[in-house]
Amino acid sequence: MSEEFITFDKKSVSQTRIPIVTVETLNDLDASDLSEICDATEEAIEAGGGFGWVSPPSRSVLENYWRGVLLIPERVLIIGKLDHVIAGSCQILKPPQNNEAQAFSCQLTTFFLAPWARGYGMAGQLVIEAENYAKSNGFHTINLDVRATQDRAIHSFETLGFTKIGTHPNYALIEGKYVSGYYFTKQI
Numbered sequence: 001m002s003e004e005f006i007t008f009d010k011k012s013v014s015q016t017r018i019p020i021v022t023v024e025t026l027n028d029l030d031a032s033d034l035s036e037i038c039d040a041t042e043e044a045i046e047a048g049g050g051f052g053w054v055s056p057p058s059r060s061v062l063e064n065y066w067r068g069v070l071l072i073p074e075r076v077l078i079i080g081k082l083d084h085v086i087a088g089s090c091q092i093l094k095p096p097q098n099n100e101a102q103a104f105s106c107q108l109t110t111f112f113l114a115p116w117a118r119g120y121g122m123a124g125q126l127v128i129e130a131e132n133y134a135k136s137n138g139f140h141t142i143n144l145d146v147r148a149t150q151d152r153a154i155h156s157f158e159t160l161g162f163t164k165i166g167t168h169p170n171y172a173l174i175e176g177k178y179v180s181g182y183y184f185t186k187q188i
Contacts, residue, residue, distance in 0.1 A: 020084070021120050021122050021125060026078070036085055041112065042056040044115070049112050051110040052172075069091065074096065075091050078129050080117070088114060090112075090126045093108075105143055106142055124159070127157070134188055135188050139188065140187060141187055141188065144162065145168075146182055146184070147172055148171070148182055154182065160186075163185055164182050165183050168180065168182075
């Protein structure tokens with residue numbers, strides 16, 4: 001079975017067929033990957049889901065951020081593509097080597113999808129790929145935290161078996177107002 005390649009406008013993915021969703025762990029970003037992940041990041045931030053950013057930083061800051069992720073041995077970058085275009089990502093953050101007491105667990109962090117890529121199952125596939133990576137590297141628990149305003153992400157995490165274990169009333173400060181956050185965990 002051959003893959004179907006169709007050119008599309010990212011903001012209006014074709015509704016006449018099911019787009020191809022792929023998820024993979026990346027160890028390197030070529031120029032095209034870097035451009036696509038920066039585009040997706042900017043769009044996610046503008047839609048209110050920028051894993052900490054409230055407004056998009058300059059392009060050079062984003063490029064340096066993504067290049068830097070790949071330089072940190074404790075970070076693992078997992079990307080999702082919709083029709084071969086990077087549309088989202090998450091990271092596994094491993095505990096530092098001096099934290100033997102928590103060496104069994106890792107963090108799922110910096111999870112986002114560009115708005116045009118939502119609704120195709122990519123969120124679940126990213127989390128499953130992160131879980132598979134964690135399991136294969138000896139982790140038994142995945143922890144994560146998320147703004148209470150991220151309804152779609154929260155729904156995805158709950159659907160995939162994560163348990164909410166806490167609430168932080170002053171988790172984030174957005175436009176001068178505190179936003180609550182939730183903490184989740186899952187045994188894998």
